[in-house]
Amino acid sequence: MTFTTRFAPSPTGHLHLGHAYSACLAYAMAHAAKGRFLLRIEDTDTARSQRHFENQIYDDLGWLGLTWETPVLHQSRNSAAYDAALHRLGQLGLLYPCSCTRGDIRRAASAPQEGAPLHGPDGLIYPGTCRHRAWDDRADTDAVRLDMQRALHHLGALPHYQETGVVAAIPLTDQHMITEIGDVVLARRDTGMAAYHLSVVVDDAAQGITHVVRGKDLAAATPIHVLLQALLGLPTPVYHHHALIRDEAGKRLAKRDDARAIATYRAEGLSPQEVKALVSL
Numbered sequence: 001m002t003f004t005t006r007f008a009p010s011p012t013g014h015l016h017l018g019h020a021y022s023a024c025l026a027y028a029m030a031h032a033a034k035g036r037f038l039l040r041i042e043d044t045d046t047a048r049s050q051r052h053f054e055n056q057i058y059d060d061l062g063w064l065g066l067t068w069e070t071p072v073l074h075q076s077r078n079s080a081a082y083d084a085a086l087h088r089l090g091q092l093g094l095l096y097p098c099s100c101t102r103g104d105i106r107r108a109a110s111a112p113q114e115g116a117p118l119h120g121p122d123g124l125i126y127p128g129t130c131r132h133r134a135w136d137d138r139a140d141t142d143a144v145r146l147d148m149q150r151a152l153h154h155l156g157a158l159p160h161y162q163e164t165g166v167v168a169a170i171p172l173t174d175q176h177m178i179t180e181i182g183d184v185v186l187a188r189r190d191t192g193m194a195a196y197h198l199s200v201v202v203d204d205a206a207q208g209i210t211h212v213v214r215g216k217d218l219a220a221a222t223p224i225h226v227l228l229q230a231l232l233g234l235p236t237p238v239y240h241h242h243a244l245i246r247d248e249a250g251k252r253l254a255k256r257d258d259a260r261a262i263a264t265y266r267a268e269g270l271s272p273q274e275v276k277a278l279v280s281l
């Protein structure tokens with residue numbers, strides 16, 4: 001199988017040094033393996049995604065010397081594929097609609113009898129308030145959640161995955177999936193758009209991604225992706241989670257940290273080689 005990887009930014013801010021590292025690393029790995037490098041625009045967050053950020057992504061990556069295959073997949077134009085996956089999971093009886101707001105979840109999770117609230121990759125572990133609701137009972141404004149207990153029961157034996165980056169693969173166990181992850185959201189409230197975990201899994205499979213190269217901040221979400229792949233009958237790629245680029249104070253770079261934006265370094269007259277050297281590439 002041809003080594004195929006991707007860089008999948010969300011156009012919700014400027015790319016910074018951490019993105020430059022991630023994209024250049026994925027590109028170099030594809031090049032070394034004589035493989036393919038794809039770019040995917042993860043713009044399902046329609047409220048925050050902006051066209052000018054997307055254009056800046058093409059511009060910055062091109063400036064860094066990267067090339068990618070076209071057409072570029074836009075998640076905002078691919079909702080039929082996510083709806084089909086959601087439908088399949090719904091048919092298996094693994095989904096339920098949820099009308100809880102963040103505030104509802106916070107209150108329910110910190111109710112005295114619940115003990116200290118637990119956090120997972122998406123924030124508070126969902127306390128299960130809407131779990132009794134039927135999938136067919138979904139209103140347009142409801143989120144859709146995966147019933148983790150049922151999903152585990154449906155699968156029986158749990159899958160595992162290979163990790164080649166700076167973290168160890170997380171063993172998928174019933175205990176881990178229930179207490180560290182819980183009933184994750186697969187379609188969002190209000191917009192009804194697919195949530196990141198679902199769209200990323202559907203697209204990685206559809207694009208034939210054999211190796212996912214991304215920052216280790218997403219390592220904790222990988223068991224969710226591997227579980228969804230197993231439920232949907234999709235192949236599991238190899239995961240390579242790399243170290244995160246930090247600022248001098250040791251803080252992880254964020255999109256709003258415009259001082260580290262590639263565009264800022266460009267405007268200051270740095271060359272692509274100098275920007276790559278900043279992240280030791």
Ligand code: GLU
Nearest residue numbers: 008009010042200214218
């Ligand atoms: N779109 C995600 C981000 O901007 C990356 C998703 C992934 O690489 O799996 O952080």
